[in-house]
Every structure is written in C-alpha cells, then in structure tokens.
Amino acid sequence: MVRGRICRLLVRDVRFPTSLGGHGSDAMREAQREREHKQGELEREKQASCGAGSPMRRWIPGPWDHDLSRRQTLNDCATQHTDPDYSAAYVVLETDAEDGLKGYGLTFTLGKGTEVVVCAVNALAHHVLNKDLRDIVGDFRGFYRQLTSDGQLRWIGPEKGVVHLATAALLNAVWDLWAKQEGKPLWKLLVDMDPRELLSCIDFRYITDVLTEEEAYEILQKGQVGKKEREGQMLMHGYPAYTTSCAWLGYSDDTLKQLCTEALKDGWTRFKVKVGADLQDDIRRCRLIRNMIGPEKTLMMDANQRWDVPEAVEWMSKLAEFKPLWIEEPTSPDDILGHAAISEALVPLGIGIATGEQCHNRVIFKQLLQAKALQFLQIDSCRLGSVNENLSVLLMAKKFEIPVCPHAGGVGLCELVQHLIIFDFISISASLENRMCEYVNHLHEHFRYPVVIKKASYMPPKDAGYSTEMKEESVKKHQYPHGEVWKKLLAAQEN
Numbered sequence: 006m007v008r009g010r011i012c013r014l015l016v017r018d019v020r021f022p023t024s025l026g027g028h029g030s031d032a033m034r035e036a037q038r039e040r041e042h043k044q045g046e047l048e049r050e051k052q053a054s055c056g057a058g059s060p061m062r063r064w065i066p067g068p069w070d071h072d073l074s075r076r077q078t079l080n081d082c083a084t085q086h087t088d089p090d091y092s093a094a095y096v097v098l099e100t101d102a103e104d105g106l107k108g109y110g111l112t113f114t115l116g117k118g119t120e121v122v123v124c125a126v127n128a129l130a131h132h133v134l135n136k137d138l139r140d141i142v143g144d145f146r147g148f149y150r151q152l153t154s155d156g157q158l159r160w161i162g163p164e165k166g167v168v169h170l171a172t173a174a175l176l177n178a179v180w181d182l183w184a185k186q187e188g189k190p191l192w193k194l195l196v197d198m199d200p201r202e203l204l205s206c207i208d209f210r211y212i213t214d215v216l217t218e219e220e221a222y223e224i225l226q227k228g229q230v231g232k233k234e235r236e237g238q239m240l241m242h243g244y245p246a247y248t249t250s251c252a253w254l255g256y257s258d259d260t261l262k263q264l265c266t267e268a269l270k271d272g273w274t275r276f277k278v279k280v281g282a283d284l285q286d287d288i289r290r291c292r293l294i295r296n297m298i299g300p301e302k303t304l305m306m307d308a309n310q311r312w313d314v315p316e317a318v319e320w321m322s323k324l325a326e327f328k329p330l331w332i333e334e335p336t337s338p339d340d341i342l343g344h345a346a347i348s349e350a351l352v353p354l355g356i357g358i359a360t361g362e363q364c365h366n367r368v369i370f371k372q373l374l375q376a377k378a379l380q381f382l383q384i385d386s387c388r389l390g391s392v393n394e395n396l397s398v399l400l401m402a403k404k405f406e407i408p409v410c411p412h413a414g415g416v417g418l419c420e421l422v423q424h425l426i427i428f429d430f431i432s433i434s435a436s437l438e439n440r441m442c443e444y445v446n447h448l449h450e451h452f453r454y455p456v457v458i459k460k461a462s463y464m465p466p467k468d469a470g471y472s473t474e475m476k477e478e479s480v481k482k483h484q485y486p487h488g489e490v491w492k493k494l495l496a497a498q499e500n
C-alpha cells in the first residue's frame with residue numbers, strides 16, 4: 006500500500022574515475038595515443054578504483070586529468086567523450102511512514118557538471134517535499150506536469166538539458182519508492198497495472214498528433230493477450246542483451262581481442278564497436294572484431310555524433326563491408342532531418358540508424374519516428390522524464406513498429422532500463438525481433454541489487470524497487486570531491 010509524506014530529500018554527487026582505464030570512451034584516437042605515450046614515463050602502481058570487471062586492474066595515467074590546459078588539448082583533437090568519469094546525481098527520498106523504506110533515484114553524467122545537476126535537483130525539491138506519496142502516484146500525470154512546467158525553471162528547459170536530467174533523477178526515486186512499498190520489482194509493478202492506471206502516469210501533451218490516449222489504451226489492451234506466457238518466458242530466459250564492453254575507442258587492439266575472446270566464451274553473440282575518429286582505425290578494428298565473431302553474429306557501430314550528414318553516409322559506406330546492423334548517433338542528436346537523410350542513404354546498404362541516448366524528450370522521439378529517421382529506438386532511463394515519459398515513447402515506438410533497443414552505457418543505466426524493456430516485451434511490444442538491450446560490464450558491484458546476466462540475457466530483477474540503490478560504502482568513497490577515492494586522486498594530481 007502506498008503511504009507516507011516525503012519528509013527528506015538528499016542529493017549527492019557520486020563519480021567513478023572510469024576515464025583512468027578508457028572505459029566508456031568514444032571517438033578518442035588521439036587521446037589514446039597520448040595515453041600510450043605517457044604510460045611509459047608515468048606508470049605508477051595503484052589499486053584501480055574502477056571496480057571489478059574492469060580489464061585495467063592497475064592505475065594507469067590516462068586522459069583523466071584535472072589540469073585544464075591538458076584537457077583542452079585532448080578536447081581540441083576529438084570532440085566526443087574522450088574521458089568520461091561515469092557519475093551520477095544520486096537522490097534519496099525518505100518518508101514519515103516509519104517503514105524503513107527509502108526511494109533511490111539517479112541520473113547519469115560524465116563527471117564534471119554533476120554538481121550542476123545536483124543544483125537543479127535542489128531547485129526542484131520543493132515540488133516533492135511534504136507531498137504525500139499517495140497524492141503523487143494518484144495523479145502521476147499531474148505531478149509530472151507540475152515538475153516539468155515550473156513557471157520559472159521551465160525557462161532553462163523545458164523538458165531538456167540539466168533540468169530534465171534532474172527531473173529524471175527525482176522521478177526515478179519516486180518510482181523506486183512506490184515499487185518498494187508495493188513489494189514488487191518495478192517491471193512487475195508496471196506489468197500488473199491496468200491500462201488506465203498506466204495511462205494516468207503519462208503526459209500526452211505535444212504527442213496527441215501521433216498518439217492519442219485512446220490509441221495508447223488500445224495498444225495496452227492488445228498487450229494483455231498472452232501477457233502471462235511472456236512473463237513466464239522472461240523469467241525463464243531473460244531479455245536478450247548485447248555488449249559494448251569489448252570495444253570502447255580508447256582500448257588498444259590487444260585489449261579488444263582479449264575482451265572479445267572472453268565475451269565469446271561467455272556466450273555473447275551481439276557486439277557494439279565505437280567508430281568515428283579515424284577511418285583507417287575503424288576499418289582495422291571492425292575487420293578485427295568481425296573476423297573474431299564470424300559472419301553470423303551481430304555487430305553494431307556507434308559514432309557518438311561525430312559526423313556531418315554527408316560525412317556519415319560516406320564513412321559508413323566504407324564500413325558497410327563489415328555488415329553492421331546499425332550505426333548509432335551518426336550526427337547531432339537534434340538533427341531529425343539529418344538522421345532521415347542518413348537513413349535513406351544507408352538503409353539500402355542494410356544499415357539501420359539507431360539513436361536516443363541524447364534525445365531530449367518524447368517530442369524529439371515523435372519527430373524522429375514521423376520522419377522515418379531511425380530504424381532502432383534507444384530509450385534512456387535517466388535522460389527522459391523517468392518511467393512516465395519512457396512509457397509514452399514505448400507506446401509511440403509500438404505504433405510505428407520500430408524496435409526499441411535501450412541505451413545502457415553508463416553507471417546504473419543497465420540496472421534501471423532492464424525494468425522498462427522487460428515490461429515493454431510483456432505488455433507492449435510482445436516481440437523480440439530485432440530487439441536487444443545494451444549491456445556494459447562496469448560498476449555493477451556498487452549497486453545493492455546489481456543486474457543478473459545469464460547466457461547474454463538480462464534476468465528479470467526479483468527484489469522490490471527500481472534497482473537504483475547504491476551501496477552506502479561506495480557512495481561515501483566516491484562522493485566528489487571529498488570521498489576517499491577522489492581525495493587520493495586529487496592529491497596525486499597535485500604532487
């Protein structure tokens with residue numbers, strides 16, 4: 006039963022120094038070169054704080070550097086995410102219900118700027134504090150609208166950028182709390198909600214030209230048929246995943262080979278490789294990985310917005326021989342017509358367009374769908390306005406018959422988004438064709454309810470909540486800048 010008034014909201018800046026090992030990197034060839042050069046002169050043994058599962062166990066000086074001038078050099082060379090420190094603005098909600106349950110929520114960031122999101126969460130806090138949870142979830146659409154339409158804060162959005170990331174973190178915590186109070190994992194809470202209740206969580210403003218509430222209702226009604234069987238199927242076999250963890254752009258060919266060999270042994274059949282910094286490097290790396298995985302397994306490519314439209318078409322025509330299923334984020338995430346033009350040119354070559362990890366909101370997704378600008382839609386649990394907005398996107402994707410393949414390359418994103426895609430299969434899409442959820446193998450050890458992967462599939466979480474809770478010990482250590490890990494790193498930097 007839903008209960009309690011929200012009486013406390015705490016938000017923290019938690020950062021993991023993943024850039025030390027090049028994890029999460031894209032389009033960063035120059036940075037890699039620089040790192041290799043520096044390695045010889047600077048190598049120092051330190052315990053890596055990036056956690057288990059990371060291929061780099063030692064601290065190796067990388068492009069991570071708090072020296073601004075050096076960062077600038079790296080950024081001049083390559084405009085993408087050269088040195089991400091996987092981070093989160095991490096929200097904890099407490100109620101006066103005296104049941105010991107708290108709601109945990111987060112949004113994903115790359116290090117710097119997390120403090121800005123923390124600020125935005127605090128700016129939104131008055132909408133949440135002192136509210137009764139029953140009133141929030143009893144009119145979730147209204148509450149979503151209130152948060153995203155704050156008369157002053159909406160000027161720095163609306164429904165995009167920092168303020169929307171903050172909305173995501175807050176609402177993710179509310180959903181976690183709700184699911185915990187109901188004693189269900191979030192995917193199951195959604196599966197058990199009747200269609201009208203689900204719809205009451207969605208703000209249909211700005212999308213009724215493609216999806217009315219009645220159409221959404223019909224989709225959900227149809228989704229009721231065969232639900233039990235699909236739930237059984239998920240519990241038995243899980244939701245298919247692909248791995249991005251073998252081929253970050255900052256990894257050397259040797260690392261790539263080693264990780265790919267291990268992944269094949271572990272039963273992975275779908276792989277994503279980062280491209281876009283240098284064509285010859287891409288050809289070499291794609292050949293290497295395609296030769297290792299063979300012609301039957303699935304390969305995807307991700308350019309992280311590196312190209313202009315004509316360049317994307319030209320570059321991908323040269324990589325077509327490696328048979329990628331999709332090219333992800335070929336150009337600016339805001340360029341809907343650009344994506345449409347790239348789709349038109351590449352689909353005849355057998356290459357689809359995937360995008361979504363930096364798609365602001367349901368309106369942009371609506372237009373991408375209307376413009377036939379994507380063949381694979383990548384929802385993100387921490388960029389859109391939480392479960393509420395993601396529900397509307399899942400329903401639009403169903404209407405346009407575009408497969409959803411969620412983005413999860415970041416800290417906590419796998420933990421969260423698995424709930425949404427498992428719900429999607431059971432209650433909306435009812436299909437696994439051309440569908441899979443991203444998986445990266447970093448930082449799960451910091452979560453209280455980490456993902457469970459079996460035979461390259463996500464097994465449905467069993468614990469109540471949204472799997473958002475981090476271990477307190479990890480949070481303390483990684484809080485920026487006063488946690489133990491950062492104190493050491495920053496002191497090493499100074500010496």
Ligand SMILES: C[C@H](O)[C@@H](O)[C@@H](O)[C@H](O)C(=O)O
Nearest residue numbers: 029030031086089249413414
């Ligand atoms: C900076 C990040 O690691 C991105 O490179 C990552 O989210 C990536 O685009 C992905 O698709 O996983």
Ligand SMILES: [Mg+2]
Nearest residue numbers: 307333334362
């Ligand atoms: Mg990506």
